[in-house]
Amino acid sequence: MSSSAAAATAAIPSIPRDDDGPVFRAPWEAQAFAMALTLHDRGVFTWPEWAAALADEIKRAQAAGDPDTGETYYLHWLATLEGLVARKGVASMDTLHRYRDAWDHAADRTPHGKPIELRDEDFG
Amino acid sequence: MAWIEIRPHLVCCMTADRRASTATDQSAYLPAMSHDHSHHDHDHSELSETELRVRALETVLTEKGYVEPAALDAIIQAYETKIGPHNGARVVAKAWTDPAFKKALLEDGSKAIGTLGHVSRVGDHLVVVENTPQRHNMVVCTLCSCYPWEMLGLPPVWYKASPYRSRAVKDPRGVLADFGVSVPDAIEIRVWDSTAETRFLVLPMRPAGTEGWSEAQLAELVTRDSMIGTGFPRTPGAPS
Numbered sequence A: 001m002s003s004s005a006a007a008a009t010a011a012i013p014s015i016p017r018d019d020d021g022p023v024f025r026a027p028w029e030a031q032a033f034a035m036a037l038t039l040h041d042r043g044v045f046t047w048p049e050w051a052a053a054l055a056d057e058i059k060r061a062q063a064a065g066d067p068d069t070g071e072t073y074y075l076h077w078l079a080t081l082e083g084l085v086a087r088k089g090v091a092s093m094d095t096l097h098r099y100r101d102a103w104d105h106a107a108d109r110t111p112h113g114k115p116i117e118l119r120d121e122d123f124g
Numbered sequence B: 001m002a003w004i005e006i007r008p009h010l011v012c013c014m015t016a017d018r019r020a021s022t023a024t025d026q027s028a029y030l031p032a033m034s035h036d037h038s039h040h041d042h043d044h045s046e047l048s049e050t051e052l053r054v055r056a057l058e059t060v061l062t063e064k065g066y067v068e069p070a071a072l073d074a075i076i077q078a079y080e081t082k083i084g085p086h087n088g089a090r091v092v093a094k095a096w097t098d099p100a101f102k103k104a105l106l107e108d109g110s111k112a113i114g115t116l117g118h119v120s121r122v123g124d125h126l127v128v129v130e131n132t133p134q135r136h137n138m139v140v141c142t143l144c145s146c147y148p149w150e151m152l153g154l155p156p157v158w159y160k161a162s163p164y165r166s167r168a169v170k171d172p173r174g175v176l177a178d179f180g181v182s183v184p185d186a187i188e189i190r191v192w193d194s195t196a197e198t199r200f201l202v203l204p205m206r207p208a209g210t211e212g213w214s215e216a217q218l219a220e221l222v223t224r225d226s227m228i229g230t231g232f233p234r235t236p237g238a239p240s
Helices: A001-009 A027-041 A046-062 A072-089 A093-109 B015-031 B049-063 B069-077 B084-099 B097-106 B109-114 B162-170 B172-178 B215-219 B224-228
Strands: B126-130 B136-142 B188-193 B199-203
Touching: A001 A027, A001 A046, A001 B097, A027 A046, A027 B049, A027 B069, A046 A072, A072 A093, B049 B069, B084 B097, B084 B199, B084 B215, B084 B224, B097 B109, B097 B199, B109 B126, B126 B136, B126 B188, B136 B162, B136 B172, B136 B199, B136 B224, B162 B172, B162 B188, B172 B188, B172 B199, B172 B215, B199 B224
Parallel strands: B126 B199, B136 B188
Antiparallel strands: none
């Protein structure tokens, strides 16, 4: 485990892990984890800040009926990431939505089996 | 091994991924953003709602200079075995010990795997191809990095890299040699090119000297690479 990852798992006890460190159930979960690690290392937030934001997110989800079985952990992680990116002025929610829609557009116009690439035309 | 790394995120088409994550992501969590396309029409690529959000974040953060894709990959790579090939290894070990399951597995991989309670998510079109004394199978996706990650964990970086993708079809023996795998000329090598809809899992040959072994013991011998076809299972007594 990298020292950054070790610091993250020490600061965020809820991260699903085994003896060697974090475990992921899907590639995107590892991507979301890696992005948080990188933003932390860039000083965008501290781990205590992150932990508080993640706890809020999980509380909110539970209030809305999330079963809290661990299956949705990285969905909360991703929402926390989006929220902090917006709150810290890195990129607004509007920007994130615009890029999300652009990727969706890119996927829709790409025949399956071809690489999906984001182009200017995907930003409607 | 010295594959040149390329960015995987701009080159993938994981339709099955969308299916796999739909149940939890969209219905439970993102009602406002969910917009389920018809899955009967497969002439375009699809990304799951979650994948779209992850890509959006990564693109924005990269453009703003907060993250470097190569650095992200380095972090991810450290965990590429962490989803683990355990599910795939159990499926292979069961096929080695249970002829009826093996038959069902080769007929319809997704359906057979679905009958095992412990494997929760698998794409709809997982095809299992069997290695035999006459034929060695290997799997590649020449256009993207489609990969049965529910079975094998995160894809290794080399699988997503251009040299592997482009050379595997043209020169499979050369690629295998780079992995230290030598397949005698008498054995046919079949390369399976994954698509968004169909993904492949290699059923390697059961190692000699494992008569009477339990499924759990056998599963320990099954490596990730042996299920991609770029390696063989461990042999009994070899260090794991």
